[in-house]
Amino acid sequence: VRILAYESSCDETSTAVVKNGRKVESLIVATQIKSHQRFGGVVPEVASRHHIEVISQITREALAEAGVDWSEIDAIAVTSGPGLVGALLIGVSAAKAAAMATGIPLIGVDHIMGHIMAAQLTAEIDYPALALQVSGGHTEIVLLKDPTHLEIIGDTRDDAAGEAYDKIGRVLGVNYPAGKTIDEWAHQGKDTFNFPRAMMEDDNYDFSFSGLKSAFINTCHHADQIHQSLDKYDLAASFQAAVVEVLVTKTLRAIKAYQPRTFIMGGGVAANRGLRDRMSQEIDNFREELKPKVILPPLKLCGDNAAMIGAAAYNLYQAGEFADLTLNANPSLELPYAQSMLT
Ligand code: ATP
Ligand code: MG
Ligand code: FE
Secondary structure (H helix, E strand, O other): OEEEEEEOOOOEEEEEEEEOOOEEEEEEEEEOHHHHHOOOOOOHHHHHHHHHHHHHHHHHHHHHHHOOOHHHOOEEEEEEEOOOHHHHHHHHHHHHHHHHHHOOOEEEEEHHHHHHHHHHHOOOOOOOEEEEEEOOOOEEEEEEEEOOEEEEEEOEOOOOHHHHHHHHHHHOOOOOOOHHHHHHHHOOOOOOOOOOOOOOOOOOOOEOOHHHHHHHHHHHHHHHHOOOOOOHHHHHHHHHHHHHHHHHHHHHHHHHHHOOOEEEEEOHHHHOHHHHHHHHHHHHOOOHHHOOEEEOOOHHHHOOOHHHHHHHHHHHHHOOOOEOOOOOOOOOOOOOEOHHHOO
């Protein structure tokens, strides 16, 4: 089964050809980051305009790079949500137009299911699996009974982890998106500020990052007022230590409770070196019989890309979950939240 996939939920326009949900035959990512940087964040109107400018071109490129034509495509997949509605609409319209013109079946994919299924492009996922989904808009612990049944067992109460990185990055004068730079700085500093770790003791799998963000910003403003300069590397290291400790502590607790056969990380923040290293080490310390297989996608597949959408779409294809031409963009699409699964 060969799938042509589209992703345009935010500030990356991407197309890919994926075979059997495992093999990336081509992947094109057209990033718009430069256009948004001077605004300090993604401007929806600007995003839509960029998507529309490149989408036809990168459709041809994805097919060419894979060395296939439309007759060799078995399904067309597209992110239908969550994301910016105007941005999503460009991908959804392009996919629908292609499906209508060619008669190839259409599949709508949840962007977060896509992030998690980036793991499937790296190694075989054994089920049940558990995922830590950490990105610009989401921070969730997700339980996977099988490839298409995902349940959120923990969520952020306020900011997403990536959002917190971007906001504190702004205070330090780092260009949007700030995560990668803060991660690099963190490795050159020490955890000297001891920022708060929220909800660590709570008996749930939820997160909160707004208190940490405020503590960080207050520390910087206070230093400014008394004309004291703080070490940006130590600030970054202290912030990252707090984020990583909370994410790792709660995730390990969920792994112990649910005993999944595979543990996955997905989303832009899954590219974080501090988080990847610490999580791998901790799981490696588990007793052999409790140790899940760990899949951390390569950095290129952590951020937004269409290959992950093609991977998730293959599972939906196998389950017979197709869309029709009434498929619409849904900016607030959510995986089902399973309250009953909370222990
Ligand atoms: P969502 O997927 O939740 O809808 P999104 O698509 O905007 O949101 P992604 O593109 O998956 O999010 O991830 C982008 C986020 O990842 C940004 O907030 C960015 O700062 C963060 N990020 C990228 N690399 C790193 C890193 N090495 N460390 C921490 N954060 C990072
Ligand atoms: Mg992005
Ligand atoms: Fe994303």
